[in-house]
Amino acid sequence: MKLLHVIASMDPKLGGVSQAVRTTIAGLAELGIHNEVVSLDASGSPVDPFPLHAVGPGYGPWSYSPKLLPWLLDNFARFDSVLLHGLWLYNGYALRKALHRFQAQQAAAGSEIIPVPKLFVMPHGMLDPYFQRATGRKLKAWRNQLYWQLVEGAVVNEAAGVLFTCETERLLAREPFAPYRPHQELVVGLGVEPPPCDTPAMRVAFAAKCPALQNRPYLLFLSRIHDKKGVELLIQAYAHLRIHMAASTIPLTKPAPVLVIAGPGLETAYGQQMQRLAAELPEASVLFPGMLTGEAKWGAFYGCEAFVLPSHQENFGIAVVEALACSKPVLVSNQVNIWREIVAMNGGLAEDDTLPGTQRLLEGWCELAEHEKQVMSERAQATYRMHFAVGPAAAKMAAVLY
Structure with a gap:
């Protein structure tokens, strides 16, 4: 089987969808499926082990590219199915028009007709009602x-199926738009590749990116520095935690861990605001090492006490699953759609995406005894193996695409 993935961008700096595509391809390739990607990037990556056709750049907020539609028409005959990743951009419009x-x-060709590839859509949380209700998004x-x-309803409703990463995403997708009548709603999951084994070189690489840490224990936030991620809640809750600890109102056996906030976006207005907010706390208690990749990223995961993400909306949370795979408990909001699986397995804690909820997350973690934290670490790895390993998710998707 040959599968074409259509995505706006494969740039990892733009969020988790590109990484989800890469891990999906890795799982499907193990099952003998040939994968190719067409994107609106200006250039492809020389390191990806699959063909990546960059037909961009995409122009404007719609990411319009005049090269995409002709490329699709010239190449459809090579594929059995086409999978659109994400919504709201030109690639979805062009894909439907090209099909x-x-x-x-092919109908005009008569006896020489070539089967039209089946279209599937994977919205990656982009049908979540959060985006229609969030403050400051009225115009959007x-x-x-x-x-x-005008466009997107037809793309979704004409597809052979809409693929979801979890049951919560499937249910939420029914709320914001009408008419919403997909032919099939299919929960296929999303596998995340197992992390490389922990090595001293990873810790060294992370220490080089975050020298002010100086081997102190820390909680890790690793995601985009964006208001959707609840970074301001995390910093405010962390400040509250330190005040309570200083007043001895929480039974703690050791000092508060450092808060490491890693990810792209420090140069944005929101990122600058978060750095100013953190500057009000004691020096070197909140650290911003920027975007972490490779050994530095895995060193950050393996070295942390726990991973924390108080996001206002998270369809899946690849970094959350990566932390689980590294045997790290995760402290998340209940707006991270996989929180139920995590809590049910005792792989972490979940609370509301509010300041009191985020305070409870941090305080709840710090109140745990050391043996309770160790048990939760073991359950984190079990949560990954049961719910988020690559093999089962790839098998589900392959069964749907055939």
Whole structure:
């Protein structure tokens, strides 16, 4: 089987969708499925083990590229299925238009007809009602409603199936738009590749990126520095934790861990605001090493006490699963759609995406006895193996695509 993945960008700095595509491809390749990617990037990555066709750059907020539609028409005949990753951009519009043209061309060809590849859509949380309700998104919410009526509703409703990473995502997708009548709603999961084994070189690489840490225990946030991720809640809750510890109102056996906030976005207005907020705390208690990759990233995971993400909306949370795979408990909001699986397995804690909720997350972790933290670490790894390993998710997706 040959599968074409269509995505706006494979740049890892733009979020988790590109990484989800890479891990999905790795799992499907193990099952003998040939994968290729077409994106609106200006250039491809020389290190990806699959063909990546960059037909960009995409222009403007719609990421329009005049090269995409002709490329699709020229290459559809090579694929059995096409999987659109994400919504709201030109690639979805161009894909539907190209499929209609290709179907018309093949119908006109008569006996020489080539089967039209089946279209599947994987929204990666982009049908979550959060984006229609969030404060400050009224204009974008109105735009999305209009765009759904004109373009996106047809893309979703005409697809052979809509693929979801978890049951919560599937249910939430039914809320914000109408008409919403997909032919199939299919929960296929999303596997995350197991991490490389912990090595001293990883700790050294992370220490080089975060020298002010100086081997102190720390909690790790690793994601985009963005208001959706609840970074301001985390910093405020951490400040509250330190005050309570200083007043001895929480039964703690050791000092508060350092808070490491790693990820791209420090140069944005929000990122600058978060750094100013952290500067009000004692020196070197909140550290911003920037985006971490490779050994430095895994060193950060393996060295932390726990991973924390008080996000206001998280469809899946690849970094959350990576932490679980490294046997690290995760402290998340209940707006991270996989929180139920995590809590049920005792792989971490979950609370509301509010300041009191985030305070309870941090205080709840610090109140645990050492043996309780150790048990939770063991359950974190078990949570990964049961729910988020690559093999089972790839098998589910392959069964759907065939």
